[in-house]
Amino acid sequence: MDFYYMPPSPPCRAVDMCAKAVGVTLNKKVLHLMDGEHMNPDFVKLNPQHCIPTIVDDGFVLWESRPILIYLAEKYDKSGLLYPKVPKTKAIINQRLYFDMSVFFTSFMDYYRPIMMFHQPPNPEKFKEIEKAFELLDTFLTAKPYVADTDTYTIADISLLSTMTNFDMAGFDYSKYPNVAKWYANCKQVIPGYEENVIDCNDMKYFKPRNQQ
Numbered sequence: 001m002d003f004y005y006m007p008p009s010p011p012c013r014a015v016d017m018c019a020k021a022v023g024v025t026l027n028k029k030v031l032h033l034m035d036g037e038h039m040n041p042d043f044v045k046l047n048p049q050h051c052i053p054t055i056v057d058d059g060f061v062l063w064e065s066r067p068i069l070i071y072l073a074e075k076y077d078k079s080g081l082l083y084p085k086v087p088k089t090k091a092i093i094n095q096r097l098y099f100d101m102s103v104f105f106t107s108f109m110d111y112y113r114p115i116m117m118f119h120q121p122p123n124p125e126k127f128k129e130i131e132k133a134f135e136l137l138d139t140f141l142t143a144k145p146y147v148a149d150t151d152t153y154t155i156a157d158i159s160l161l162s163t164m165t166n167f168d169m170a171g172f173d174y175s176k177y178p179n180v181a182k183w184y185a186n187c188k189q190v191i192p193g194y195e196e197n198v199i200d201c202n203d204m205k206y207f208k209p210r211n212q213q
Contacts, residue, residue: 002027002056004043007200010105011065012053014162016200018069018155020192022076026055034209066097069155081152093148096140096156105163107133112170130167134177141179145186153191161187161194165201 003019003026005012019026031037031052038050047054047063054063055071062068073083083093107130114120137160140147148156164184167174174180188194 001025001058002029004029004031004047004054004056005052006031006033006206007203008206009052010108010162010166010201011159013165013197013200014065014159015053015055015068015072017158017162017191017193017197018072018082021082021158022072022078024072024076030206032206032210034206066101066159069097069159073155082155082158084150084154089148089150093154093156096147097159099136099140100156100159100163104133104137104160108163108166108170112166116170130172134174134180138177138179141183145183147183153187157183157187158191161191162197162201165197169198169201 001019001024003015005015005028007013007030016026031043033052037043038052043054044050046056046061049063051063053065053068054061055068057071057075062071070083077083083090107126111123111126111130115122137147140149144150146153146157147160148154161184164174164180164187168184174184
């Protein structure tokens with residue numbers, strides 16, 4: 001399966017961890033976005049939105065990490081635990097995936113990206129959005145050890161774990177969210193590919209054109 005990605009990207013790292021969890025080998029093809037490789041005509045022809053992550057599975061092309069996670073789980077997860085067929089469980093998983101995309105991941109990008117990429121001063125109002133996101137995530141983990149109210153990890157945990165790794169890398173103090181801290185410590189142990197996820201998260205060279213590295 002071809003996998004177009006950039007290693008530090010949280011959505012890309014989520015797909016990588018999910019592939020490991022379901023036993024799929026990825027043929028990794030790095031796209032250097034700072035060099036404009038995602039605008040290569042061959043890639044644009046493959047994916048008109050020219051975004052990553054993108055997979056090509058025996059001719060089937062799919063982009064956007066959350067649909068890719070669902071696809072990998074539904075097609076390749078023999079255990080049936082990453083995306084169970086129970087409608088209510090699937091609905092909760094979907095909700096958590098949307099929460100990661102629109103709230104958790106967005107709060108990270110809105111606060112940390114201007115600081116890390118453009119050296120702007122911290123925005124206190126944006127930091128409040130991070131705190132709200134962590135409060136919600138902590139609530140999700142009140143009854144069960146995993147974010148979709150399950151006893152085993154799902155693709156929702158994988159997606160949120162990749163974002164959580166970024167918060168950890170950035171030095172965010174999550175200790176006052178005990179359920180999140182416990183969940184994160186557990187996910188580090190049980191979700192395949194966590195260590196590689198950390199290495200890729202910290203690989204900042206991809207945020208500069210290669211002639212400036």
